[in-house]
Amino acid sequence: MRYLPHTPDEIRAMLGTIGAASIDALxxxxxxxxxxxxPLGLEPALDEARLMQHLEQLAAKNDAAxxxxxxxxxxxxxxxxxxxxxxxxxxxxxxxxxxYQPEVSQGTLQAIFEFQTIxxxxxxxxxxxxxxxxxxxxxxxxxxxARRLTGRDAVVLSAGVHPEYRAVTRTYSRGNxxxxxVRDVAIGPDGRTDLDALEAAIDQHTCAVVVGYPSFFGAVxxxxxxxxxxxxxxxxxxxxxxxxxxxxLVEAPGIAGADIAVGEGQALAVxxxxxxxGVGLFATRTAHVHKMPGRLVxxxxxxxxxxxxxxxxxxREQHIRREKATSNICTNHSLIAxxxxxxxxxxxxxxxxxxxxxxLSKTEYLKKRIAELPxxxxxxxxxxxxxxxxxREAGKAGPLLAAxxxxxxxxxxxxxxxxxxxxxxxxxxxxERHAKDDLDRLVEGLRAA
Numbered sequence: 020m021r022y023l024p025h026t027p028d029e030i031r032a033m034l035g036t037i038g039a040a041s042i043d044a045l046x047x048x049x050x051x052x053x054x055x056x057x058p059l060g061l062e063p064a065l066d067e068a069r070l071m072q073h074l075e076q077l078a079a080k081n082d083a084a085x086x087x088x089x090x091x092x093x094x095x096x097x098x099x100x101x102x103x104x105x106x107x108x109x110x111x112x113x114x115x116x117x118x119y120q121p122e123v124s125q126g127t128l129q130a131i132f133e134f135q136t137i138x139x140x141x142x143x144x145x146x147x148x149x150x151x152x153x154x155x156x157x158x159x160x161x162x163x164x165a166r167r168l169t170g171r172d173a174v175v176l177s178a179g180v181h182p183e184y185r186a187v188t189r190t191y192s193r194g195n196x197x198x199x200x201v202r203d204v205a206i207g208p209d210g211r212t213d214l215d216a217l218e219a220a221i222d223q224h225t226c227a228v229v230v231g232y233p234s235f236f237g238a239v240x241x242x243x244x245x246x247x248x249x250x251x252x253x254x255x256x257x258x259x260x261x262x263x264x265x266x267x268l269v270e271a272p273g274i275a276g277a278d279i280a281v282g283e284g285q286a287l288a289v290x291x292x293x294x295x296x297g298v299g300l301f302a303t304r305t306a307h308v309h310k311m312p313g314r315l316v317x318x319x320x321x322x323x324x325x326x327x328x329x330x331x332x333x334x335r336e337q338h339i340r341r342e343k344a345t346s347n348i349c350t351n352h353s354l355i356a357x358x359x360x361x362x363x364x365x366x367x368x369x370x371x372x373x374x375x376x377x378x379l380s381k382t383e384y385l386k387k388r389i390a391e392l393p394x395x396x397x398x399x400x401x402x403x404x405x406x407x408x409x410x411r412e413a414g415k416a417g418p419l420l421a422a423x424x425x426x427x428x429x430x431x432x433x434x435x436x437x438x439x440x441x442x443x444x445x446x447x448x449x450x451e452r453h454a455k456d457d458l459d460r461l462v463e464g465l466r467a468a
Contacts, residue, residue: 030042083424086427087427087460087461088429089448090431090448091406091432091447092261092406093235094286095285095291096448097264097287097290098374098450099288099290102361107361111125112126112130118131118316125327125328127353128328128329128330130353131316131356132316132318134360135148135315137363137364138150138300138301138302141271141300142260142280142302143270143272143274144273144277144304145273145303145305146302146303146315147302148312148313148315149314149316149356150284150352150353151301151313153296153299153352154181154184154261154281154282154284155181155183155184155186155187155283155299157283158180158181158187158188158257159187159191159192160191161257161279162191162192162229163345164307164311164312165226165278166195167310168255168307169226169227171224171225172196172224173201173224174192174200174228174229175202175203175220175221175228175229176188176201177228177229177234177240178205179212179234179235179236179238180229180231180234181235184231184259188201188229204216206234209238209399210236210238211238211239211401214241217245221249221252221254223252223253225252226255227249227278228248229257229259230245230257232259232265232272233269235261236406236408236446237403237404237405237406237408237446238402239269242256243275243276246275246276250276255278256278257277257278259282262406263282263284264374264375264378265375267374268379268404269404273304278307279301279302279307280302281300281301283298283299285297287362288358289358297352297355299352309332311332312346314333315330315331316328316330316331317331378449378451381405381453382403382406384455385449385462386407388458388459392462394411394413396409396410396412405448405449406449408434408446408447409444409465411445415442416433416443416444416445417435419445423464430447430464431447433445
């Protein structure tokens, strides 16, 4: 069935209002030689039953969907119960995309308020905004915020920050500061940031230090020590967390001394879907709120004294602040933020920690098994949460991963994709969804390969 929302009479009325003789007349400014000149080569439309059958046939070709997956590297396969999808359909949340009018957006505003509360508690910070686009853009926005707060331009990025987060930060910085103002610091032999190199890289122009927490390589960084180094030199500390379940067990970045904490919330909201969608998490201290990007929902009372919610701070350029906005690229993912709030609420504190402990214990079991496996080593000794780097001693990781994929095992992410010096290493992620048999199957697959 074709979707034609306007009747012929309505179309004639609209054309008459604008003074056009026909719909084709609307396209007359387009030169004839660049027009297609024929109908699009589309197959005939299918009825609903045949369409669903066709989609099922296409889905059956997706071998990766049926594979045993240990992929991670910023997007994680945690369990998201069907209750989340069902609650997302409730009418309280059927309000405008941007809740500028609180009198008709209380459902959306309260959901965002609860989301902010959850994020602030996770990060150990005073306040969180109404979400960002994803973890990468949140990291870049945090650097811009640090520049506004300190009046400095340079930033030091640990090589343990997700490579895509670092790339987006460089893109955001382009045009504002010279390329050399964005500096990388290598990781040390244990897989964590080289603290001596970090301290040497910070100077009087450095606005912030950015570290992964846990890092891209799965290592848990010594945040308190890094905060002391950064603050002693007048720089701020920004932590970037791609796996939020880790925050159930590691010390919250705000408590450890971070000034701005950002991250990716996909793991708490939706399954992996072609690398997205995600939701950017962003939290900071009360003293820095006036420089925070995005929107902030606050709690107040209405004319009758009843609890109500409204936008307390909105630094976007679309309205109010205009050219004085702190950011003009701070789109948020309200639907995914709502899914995150529902999922975490269903888990509660005890459930949230229980999932994290399952991830940790299963990862430790896998580490032990792989360490005993001939031909493979764990090159980094730093403590980890649920991701580990595995090194193949007899060749590159790419062919090994391809061979395992042909056997239905997606064993990890080839780190040579990001750094040629690590082309014999791959990153393995473990979640609560992996059973012991799954872990043993991976080990036996590595042994056979």
